[in-house]
Amino acid sequence: MPPVIEKLLKFLRLEADRGYDNRSVLGGLDQMLDPWQEEARQQDVPEAVIQVVVSRLRDYPQLTPASRKEVLGGIGARLRNAYPDLVGETQAAPPARAPAVTPQAEPQPPAPRPARDPDPVAAPTWNRTESSSLGLQVPVGTSPAPSADRLPADSQVAVPSDVPSDAENAPAAEPASDVAVRGVWERAEAGEDADWMEDALEDDELEDTPGSADAPRRPAASIPQAQPAGPAAQSGPAALAAPLTTISGIGPKSAENLSRLGLVTLGDLLWYLPRRYDDYSQLKTINRLWYGEEVTIIGTVQEIHLRPIRGGTMKLIDAVVSDGSGALRVTWFNQPWIAQQLTPGRAVVLSGRVDQYLGKLTMSSPEWEPLERQQLHTNRIVPVYGLTAGITPKWLRRVVNAVVERYASRVPDPLPLSVRQSAGVIPLPQALQQVHFPDSADSLQRAQARLAFDEMLYLQLGVLRQKQDWTALTTDPLPVEDGWVEHFRSALPYALTGAQQRVLHDLRQDLASGRPMNRLLQGDVGSGKTVVAAGAIGIVAANGGQSALLAPTSILAEQHCQTLRDLLPTACSIPVERIGLLLGSTPDSEKEAVRRALADGSLQVVVGTHALLEDPVVFQRLALAVIDEQHRFGVDQRADLRAKGNNPNLLVMTATPIPRSLALTLYGDLDVSVLDEMPPGRQPIETRVLRPPERSRAHRFIEAQIEQGRQAFVIFPLIEESEKIDAKAAVEEQRRLQDEVFPTRKVGLLHGRMRPDEKDKVMEAFRAGALHILVSTSVVEVGVDIPNATVMMIEGANRFGLAQLHQFRGRVGRSQYASYCLLLPDTEDEASSERLTAMEATGDGFRLAELDLEQRGPGDFLGTRQSGFAELRMARLTDIHLIEKARREAQRLFEADPGLAAPEHQELSAAVARFWTGGKGEIS
Numbered sequence: 001m002p003p004v005i006e007k008l009l010k011f012l013r014l015e016a017d018r019g020y021d022n023r024s025v026l027g028g029l030d031q032m033l034d035p036w037q038e039e040a041r042q043q044d045v046p047e048a049v050i051q052v053v054v055s056r057l058r059d060y061p062q063l064t065p066a067s068r069k070e071v072l073g074g075i076g077a078r079l080r081n082a083y084p085d086l087v088g089e090t091q092a093a094p095p096a097r098a099p100a101v102t103p104q105a106e107p108q109p110p111a112p113r114p115a116r117d118p119d120p121v122a123a124p125t126w127n128r129t130e131s132s133s134l135g136l137q138v139p140v141g142t143s144p145a146p147s148a149d150r151l152p153a154d155s156q157v158a159v160p161s162d163v164p165s166d167a168e169n170a171p172a173a174e175p176a177s178d179v180a181v182r183g184v185w186e187r188a189e190a191g192e193d194a195d196w197m198e199d200a201l202e203d204d205e206l207e208d209t210p211g212s213a214d215a216p217r218r219p220a221a222s223i224p225q226a227q228p229a230g231p232a233a234q235s236g237p238a239a240l241a242a243p244l245t246t247i248s249g250i251g252p253k254s255a256e257n258l259s260r261l262g263l264v265t266l267g268d269l270l271w272y273l274p275r276r277y278d279d280y281s282q283l284k285t286i287n288r289l290w291y292g293e294e295v296t297i298i299g300t301v302q303e304i305h306l307r308p309i310r311g312g313t314m315k316l317i318d319a320v321v322s323d324g325s326g327a328l329r330v331t332w333f334n335q336p337w338i339a340q341q342l343t344p345g346r347a348v349v350l351s352g353r354v355d356q357y358l359g360k361l362t363m364s365s366p367e368w369e370p371l372e373r374q375q376l377h378t379n380r381i382v383p384v385y386g387l388t389a390g391i392t393p394k395w396l397r398r399v400v401n402a403v404v405e406r407y408a409s410r411v412p413d414p415l416p417l418s419v420r421q422s423a424g425v426i427p428l429p430q431a432l433q434q435v436h437f438p439d440s441a442d443s444l445q446r447a448q449a450r451l452a453f454d455e456m457l458y459l460q461l462g463v464l465r466q467k468q469d470w471t472a473l474t475t476d477p478l479p480v481e482d483g484w485v486e487h488f489r490s491a492l493p494y495a496l497t498g499a500q501q502r503v504l505h506d507l508r509q510d511l512a513s514g515r516p517m518n519r520l521l522q523g524d525v526g527s528g529k530t531v532v533a534a535g536a537i538g539i540v541a542a543n544g545g546q547s548a549l550l551a552p553t554s555i556l557a558e559q560h561c562q563t564l565r566d567l568l569p570t571a572c573s574i575p576v577e578r579i580g581l582l583l584g585s586t587p588d589s590e591k592e593a594v595r596r597a598l599a600d601g602s603l604q605v606v607v608g609t610h611a612l613l614e615d616p617v618v619f620q621r622l623a624l625a626v627i628d629e630q631h632r633f634g635v636d637q638r639a640d641l642r643a644k645g646n647n648p649n650l651l652v653m654t655a656t657p658i659p660r661s662l663a664l665t666l667y668g669d670l671d672v673s674v675l676d677e678m679p680p681g682r683q684p685i686e687t688r689v690l691r692p693p694e695r696s697r698a699h700r701f702i703e704a705q706i707e708q709g710r711q712a713f714v715i716f717p718l719i720e721e722s723e724k725i726d727a728k729a730a731v732e733e734q735r736r737l738q739d740e741v742f743p744t745r746k747v748g749l750l751h752g753r754m755r756p757d758e759k760d761k762v763m764e765a766f767r768a769g770a771l772h773i774l775v776s777t778s779v780v781e782v783g784v785d786i787p788n789a790t791v792m793m794i795e796g797a798n799r800f801g802l803a804q805l806h807q808f809r810g811r812v813g814r815s816q817y818a819s820y821c822l823l824l825p826d827t828e829d830e831a832s833s834e835r836l837t838a839m840e841a842t843g844d845g846f847r848l849a850e851l852d853l854e855q856r857g858p859g860d861f862l863g864t865r866q867s868g869f870a871e872l873r874m875a876r877l878t879d880i881h882l883i884e885k886a887r888r889e890a891q892r893l894f895e896a897d898p899g900l901a902a903p904e905h906q907e908l909s910a911a912v913a914r915f916w917t918g919g920k921g922e923i924s
């Protein structure tokens with residue numbers, strides 16, 4: 001340990017011994033900081049450690065003795081992390097087993113303290129440091145006990161508030177004198193928390209549960225492993241199922257409030273993870289803020305105004321907050337109550353992103369909390385939990401702390417030691433404790449990594465099991481001769497690409513195998529997935545089975561039905577009248593006829609939308625379900641379709657390339673085929689991002705294309721969260737384009753609120769070339785195939801995701817004609833955004849999908865909720881490193897013990913089951 005650290009320790013011990021009177025250094029502890037820093041740097045003390053010490057001691061003189069104690073505890077914990085050998089050195093007292101703190105043992109400046117021998121490590125040198133190389137002066141004397149005349153002026157009233165008052169905190173495990181010699185280090189070691197945590201126990205005492213007296217209290221560094229099975233181990237998990245009212249600070253009213261957050265049992269609370277953290281050791285002053293950074297600042301409200309805006313429909317709160325170094329403008333929208341709570345003069349903690357407005361830094365809608373003194377002085381990372389009415393942040397923190405302290409260490413760790421070691425993760429009890437009340441940013445990160453690993457491991461174990469379950473199923477084999485395939489290929493109007501032939505071969509093998517196909521067909525827009533699906537449908541029909549093709553929109557369903565009616569009669573000898581269509585809008589009498597024909601087997605193929613899934617639809621022998629653009633469907637819908645047959649074969653198709661991370665997770669149980677080759681003669685689609693003033697250029701370009709006989713799409717985004725307003729905007733745009741921009745051309749309109757027969761008419765007219773331009777909302781996003789269309793112009797392009805833009809773009813470039821995609825964002829700024837320029841730079845749907853996933857997260861990317869499992873709270877579906885690690889471990893576990901039946905896997909097996917019943921349905 002560098003001498004400079006040793007020296008620091010001596011001062012700090014002395015300070016603790018003196019009852020935190022800030023007299024261990026003449027002039028106050030903060031006076032030594034400058035020379036100390038310099039020396040520490042010379043001795044190569046890590047900068048992070050120096051910063052911790054300096055930032056925490058800077059305002060030491062202003063703190064109450066209680067806060068001082070806590071600050072020193074924090075520094076001690078940090079130094080122990082940095083210099084592990086410190087632990088041994090300072091552990092003169094017996095290892096801390098229980099918080100051996102009694103009121104009389106606690107240093108209380110006004111009270112005379114028992115005379116005693118000084119700590120053998122700390123004491124001998126304190127008065128020799130008088131003329132240390134730090135150039136510091138210390139009071140000369142031999143007794144560390146403070147005398148009355150040295151007490152700070154305010155000490156008479158500053159009775160430490162952290163004296164635990166309940167029995168739990170004062171076990172007579174250790175003699176008082178032992179306690180007294182233990183300095184701040186040992187107490188920190190024993191896990192004695194900051195005041196605001198300890199006062200959880202002041203008024204919210206815990207009912208003692210059997211065995212808890214022996215439970216270690218939140219040791220910071222050495223949480224015991226989960227207990228081995230036995231009576232003691234049983235009490236842990238069982239106790240977690242107890243209602244929250246078990247905690248005596250929580251009455252029926254509070255329990256009811258907490259239940260609104262879904263918190264009913266102690267276990268719920270233990271797993272109620274912080275929404276975010278405020279790192280009060282990283283506070284910034286206003287004059288040091290940078291545009292764009294996420295920060296927490298503390299300041300005083302100077303002024304605050306509530307102003308109606310937008311003609312009174314919204315309210316803007318406009319405040320100025322200053323902290324002595326500068327002032328910051330802060331705004332909130334439509335939260336008028338803030339103006340009542342944040343009156344001028346109040347101190348407030350703000351967390352959020354630093355914005356810019358008219359060249360000045362601002363914060364808009366930051367998280368805020370009235371400042372509590374404790375927050376400022378905790379000097380630690382403070383958890384911030386989601387709240388509900390009747391629950392204050394402080395109260396909830398205390399309650400969580402009480403539960404964490406009491407129960408975290410007793411949570412059994414589901415991971416066998418071998419897995420934990422090979423994955424390099426910390427034990428679960430420690431992770432739970434640190435995720436709530438982290439000792440440092442590092443340990444928080446390790447805690448989060450552990451929890452994320454668990455989630456991903458459970459996910460992977462479930463995926464592997466599901467895959468195994470499915471491969472264990474059997475179904476009728478549906479083989480065809482080579483001659484059948486030859487005939488199919490020769491009857492098509494074009495030659496299949498190599499990729500199409502390969503995939504068709506995959507499908508043929510799957511169908512003949514006697515095990516249900518469970519395959520994802522992935523192919524960029526325009527790669528020709530439909531004809532491959534048609535081949536599979538043909539194979540099934542040749543064996544007397546029925547097929548259903550499910551499409552997300554009626555436009556697409558009709559188009560597919562048309563394609564199949566063109567292809568199947570000649571290529572697969574399925575008569576047109578045996579190919580049916582079932583949409584939500586199909587008249588009842590017709591629906592009834594289709595249902596009857598499916599039930600008696602006279603229909604061999606049915607194409608439809610979700611209407612197909614409605615209960616009355618029964619198949620005679622459903623052998624194949626094809627789901628097109630599968631990401632638009634929910635998990636439940638796929639399960640419904642599956643349930644309509646006896647282990648039917650399943651083929652899901654997507655044009656949205658699935659990044660590797662998702663292929664290993666959400667789709668991990670599927671076999672994958674890829675169409676990675678475009679039909680010949682396709683031209684790359686030239687993509688341009690235009691600035692808003694260039695709109696008329698785009699219109700002239702469209703005009704020129706129409707002149708050459710081509711057609712164009714113009715897409716308008718969802719403008720409001722309402723289809724009605726959305727439709728109205730499209731209606732207006734169509735009128736404007738027709739009347740003002742293209743008066744000599746025919747401009748059609750398509751939007752989601754049109755009647756199905758109206759939509760059909762419009763699509764037919766566009767397909768037949770009777771319309772030159774089709775104005776549309778996002779209903780043409782998927783699948784629509786109009787080869788003569790060569791321009792895709794997208795208004796408000798910035799509002800779409802990349803995968804979606806790529807889908808739109810795929811509506812053109814479907815013929816030998818050169819095609820174009822014109823992107824018009826709402827603002828000039830957006831025109832140069834990374835997202836849109838990526839569209840210009842690459843036509844690679846895979847690359848765009850990865851980018852999209854990174855930028856928007858899996859929820860939006862997938863469009864619908866896909867998972868059959870509990871929500872991932874820590875793991876990210878984009879974290880390929882984590883996914884691969886978890887997969888590796890899952891595979892090892894699975895190979896060794898597929899059913900997780902071994903005794904040492906019981907906890908794990910239960911955890912996986914919980915994880916998978918947290919969601920519902922299946923992955924497919």
Ligand code: ADP
Pocket residue numbers: 494495496497500523524525526527528529530531655679680783785787814
């Ligand atoms: P997607 O994969 O986007 O669903 P489609 O199945 O709609 O693509 O096919 C796009 C277009 O390409 C259709 O007009 C289809 O007839 C045509 N097509 C498919 N395969 C070939 C091929 N091998 N050669 C030429 N054109 C093809």
Ligand code: MG
Pocket residue numbers: 529530628783
């Ligand atoms: Mg398609």
